[in-house]
Amino acid sequence: MRRYLSAASVLAVLLAAGISPARAQDYQSSVGWNGGVIMTTSLNDGAASAEVELKPDLTWVLGAHWDRWVANGQVGFRVQGGMARPVLPWTQGDRKIQLLMADLGLLLRPVAPSPYSTVLPFIGAGVGLINWGLGDGPVTTFGPAGATYPGKEKPKLMAVAGLGIDLVTPFQWGEGPLVLRVEGRNHFQLTSPFDPSNPEQGDFGMIHNAVVSVGLHTGIGNLGGGR
Numbered sequence: 001m002r003r004y005l006s007a008a009s010v011l012a013v014l015l016a017a018g019i020s021p022a023r024a025q026d027y028q029s030s031v032g033w034n035g036g037v038i039m040t041t042s043l044n045d046g047a048a049s050a051e052v053e054l055k056p057d058l059t060w061v062l063g064a065h066w067d068r069w070v071a072n073g074q075v076g077f078r079v080q081g082g083m084a085r086p087v088l089p090w091t092q093g094d095r096k097i098q099l100l101m102a103d104l105g106l107l108l109r110p111v112a113p114s115p116y117s118t119v120l121p122f123i124g125a126g127v128g129l130i131n132w133g134l135g136d137g138p139v140t141t142f143g144p145a146g147a148t149y150p151g152k153e154k155p156k157l158m159a160v161a162g163l164g165i166d167l168v169t170p171f172q173w174g175e176g177p178l179v180l181r182v183e184g185r186n187h188f189q190l191t192s193p194f195d196p197s198n199p200e201q202g203d204f205g206m207i208h209n210a211v212v213s214v215g216l217h218t219g220i221g222n223l224g225g226g227r
Helices: 002-018
Strands: 019-021 028-040 061-069 074-086 087-090 093-096 099-108 119-132 140-142 147-149 157-171 176-189 208-222
Touching: 028 176, 061 099, 061 208, 074 119, 099 157, 119 176, 157 208
Parallel strands: none
Antiparallel strands: 019 157, 028 061, 028 208, 061 074, 074 099, 087 093, 099 119, 119 157, 140 147, 157 176, 176 208
């Protein structure tokens, strides 16, 4: 029994060294990861007489971010990236695609954080690139979808907008607080990776990539440079 108690005590000390109770902090920057789901609208929106909608299935998405807050903590900047593996219908049947996204954005908090803040809502907007891993190859037309793939994989411009909330937990990792982030955002893809098969038709419509995610990140430093 004494041996088990000693082992339990050692384990508790080790855990406390990594994650220990802490008050909320007005941290300066953070780094972390998130996971959730992504819903994408049709990639051939507006196709004339289309029998098949190139609409990926709802699927998971994984991401990571780094952000930094300035002044009193109401304004910040964020770099984030994400990836997903949606399934897309195509000429020879369903095909799993690798989707990559990256953006640089501005974050705004309606209320400045304090050393005792535990709930920190924010809104965000930014610009970035989105890439559908369709590969390089010959030009391919999918008649039932009224769409043609030009055979050249290249990133597309996107805009990002969303809102979320940071919940500062009573724990810390290292010298900063452990923070739970719940967020909803839309990655507006300005153009489709496909062209209309009918050359007389205009471009397909804008694509919405809606993401709902939950993540954890670690606060680093304090606003104003204090420790």
